[in-house]
Amino acid sequence: MATLPWDQIxxxxxxxxxxxxxxxxxxxxxxxxxxxxxxxLPANDAESLGQWFRDSATSGSLERYLETFVHTIAVMQSAENLTRVAREFAEDLVADGVVYAEVRWAPENHLQGGLSLDAAIAAVAAGFAEVEAGGRIVVRQLLTAMRQFARAREIAELAVFWRDKGVAGFDIAGPEAGYPPTRFLDAFDYLAGENLRFTIHAGEAFGLPSIWEAVHPCGADRLGHGVRIVDDITVAADGSVELGRLAAYVRDRRIPLELCPTSNVQTGAVGSIGEHPFGLLASLGFRVTINTDNRLMSDTSMTKESYLLAEAFGYGWGDLERFAVNAMKSAFLPYDERVELIHRVKDGYAALRG
Known part of the structure; x- marks a missing residue:
């Protein structure tokens, strides 16, 4: 089967x-x-700097990988700069054919210039709103708390305050090992009480225990990455497949997996796109979604991720439509808004198929 054309994707x-x-x-x-x-900066021109980000993210050195964010966060410490970064971020999504995006970030990392948490959130909202006004994309923030710090409840309260004003949900990120999601049960209980949805980074670098905690005591609506759920799936030599209890639970409950193929290859979670569990998980009926994680560090886009998956697994328009609808069904938007965007997605793929 021929790979779908890049420009059409x-x-x-x-x-x-x-x-x-x-x-x-x-x-x-x-x-x-x-x-x-x-x-x-480690480079003096944009092309060399972009290459440095890509090389550092694939170097195999965690220290060098984390250094990349030191440089981006450094320039995101004023309201003006945050608004500009958010505006350009959304403009690049529009150029890539994205019609709905949830963009996560940790406001607590952007206070070095004297901004308050609220002022930082407002600045990002302003940048997204400028692009949303064009009617080609809907963008929502996910407020992230960093696992290695102790502000999860505070950030969760901010997410509730800013709901319906550009914020759609909550997330925790940062190192999984040593910082289990159950450390933040107070924040998750609070969010549940306020009926605000949340996702948890789990099952990326760490394995099944991270996913189990995110799903059960914490009650995550989605799994950020979740790729290690494959560790609970056995594929026999004859091709038969057996799901463990946790994998079966995740599939049966339709808990969405926010899979980020190129990023997983970079971090060594998988060897190549062709070896990525995306293909297996999709074939087994898990609610898989395609994501980019960090577009600068991974030198990627939604177009590129979709193209690479189509190339590796022989996907056609029907498959890419299914993955996009999976994501839209899983979005932290009100039902009626999700349905409207699902129709937009379906109409777009119908036009491509002729």
Whole structure:
């Protein structure tokens, strides 16, 4: 089966649920804003800087990978810069054919310039709103609390305060090992009491215990990555498949998996796109969704992720439509708004199929 054409995939309506704001800046913007504030960078032109981000993210060194975010976060410490970054982020999504996006970021990382948490959230909302006004995309924030710090309840309360004002939900991110999601049960209980949905980074670097905790004591609506659920699936030599209890529960409950193929290859979670569990999980009926994670560090886009998966697993338009609808069904939007966007997605794929 021939791979779907890149330009047509780019034109197809796409939905992204797992995309980090501080991982999606334009290299030229990082360079310009760094020069303005006197922040030193490892390269002096946009092309070389973009290459440095990509090389650092695939170096195999966690220290070097984390350094990439030091540089992006450094230029996101003022309201003006946050608004610009958010605006450009959404503009790039529109250019890539994305019609709905949930963009996650940790406001607590953006206070070094004197901003309050509320002011930082308002600045990002303003940038997204500028692009949303064009009617081509709907963008919502997911407020992230960092696992290694102790502000999860505070960020959860902010997410509730800002609901219906650009914020759709809550997330926790950061190192999984040593920082289990149950450390933040108070925040998750509070969110449940307020009827606000949340996703949890789980099952990326760490295995099944991380996923179990996210699903059961914490009650996550979605799994950020969740790729290690494959560890609870046995494929026999004859091709027969047996699901463990946790994998069966995740599939039966239709808990969405925010899979990020290129990022998983970079971090060593899988060896290649062709070896990615996406293909197996999709064939078994898990609610899989396609995501980018960090577009700058992974040198990727929704078009690229979709193209690589189509190439690896022989997907056609019907498959890409299914994955986009999966994501839209799983979005933290009110039901009627989700349905409207699902129709938009379906109409877009119908036009591509002729």
């Amino acid at each position: 780019q034109a197809a309506p796409k939905v992204v649920l797992h995309d980090h704001l501080d991982g999606g800046l334009r290299p030229a913007t990082v360079l310009e804003l760094s020069n303005a504030i006197g922040h030193d």
